[in-house]
Amino acid sequence: NAGVTQTPKFQVLKTGQSMTLQCAQDMNHEYMSWYRQDPGMGLRLIHYSVGAGITDQGEVPNGYNVSRSTTEDFPLRLLSAAPSQTSVYFCASSYSKPGQGRGYEQYFGPGTRLTVT
Amino acid sequence: GDSVTQMEGPVTLSEEAFLTINCTYTATGYPSLFWYVQYPGEGLQLLLKATKADDKGSNKGFEATYRKETTSFHLEKGSVQVSDSAVYFCALSAPIGGAQKLVFGQGTRLTINP
Numbered sequence: 001n002a003g004v005t006q007t008p009k010f011q012v013l014k015t016g017q018s019m020t021l022q023c024a025q026d027m028n029h030e031y032m033s034w035y036r037q038d039p040g041m042g043l044r045l046i047h048y049s050v051g052a053g054i055t056d057q058g059e060v061p062n063g064y065n066v067s068r069s070t071t072e073d074f075p076l077r078l079l080s081a082a083p084s085q086t087s088v089y090f091c092a093s094s095y096s097k098p099g100q101g102r103g104y105e106q107y108f109g110p111g112t113r114l115t116v117t
Numbered sequence: 118g119d120s121v122t123q124m125e126g127p128v129t130l131s132e133e134a135f136l137t138i139n140c141t142y143t144a145t146g147y148p149s150l151f152w153y154v155q156y157p158g159e160g161l162q163l164l165l166k167a168t169k170a171d172d173k174g175s176n177k178g179f180e181a182t183y184r185k186e187t188t189s190f191h192l193e194k195g196s197v198q199v200s201d202s203a204v205y206f207c208a209l210s211a212p213i214g215g216a217q218k219l220v221f222g223q224g225t226r227l228t229i230n231p
Contacts, residue, residue: 042221
């Protein structure tokens, strides 16, 4: 298993440009999510999905869109990049529902470091 | 709302020293608790977890006990190695919609000197 993969690893954008961060997992996990990591703030949830065709907002969704057309893929779109979106982005996946007895472990991808100038 | 507070870093220790990284939480209900580790240039990896009060999670010599009475989940290791240098995140699971999300502390950077 490749686990959770993310592309690209690094990206530099100019203000106003758009782009898509890719995320894929091969563990047949229902739940996928996107976090951003900023210094001194831990990780914050941007968007999440509990299955194909179902997405919802997390804590910091503004400026980002997601879709989930397949179980494997969960791309994150930046509509019009802003310097405040400079961050490291992590995709994660897990079995979704509580009560499945798995202790809700999330598996993280290696991250995408994004700089917006 | 739910939150996690970790001791501020950075923390610098010598090899074979005893490690404690404090973590306290605020939550409604009974969350599962986690410690994740992030090595330089990598994503987060689950280090250990505990799903109910008084459970002890352990892995790679690290331990943490779920203390409901003090709302704490402190990470400990008896003898650290240079290879333990990383950023450590305490986290809890919280309900969101029909699933669970992770709420993270701010992270503690640990450096071990030989």
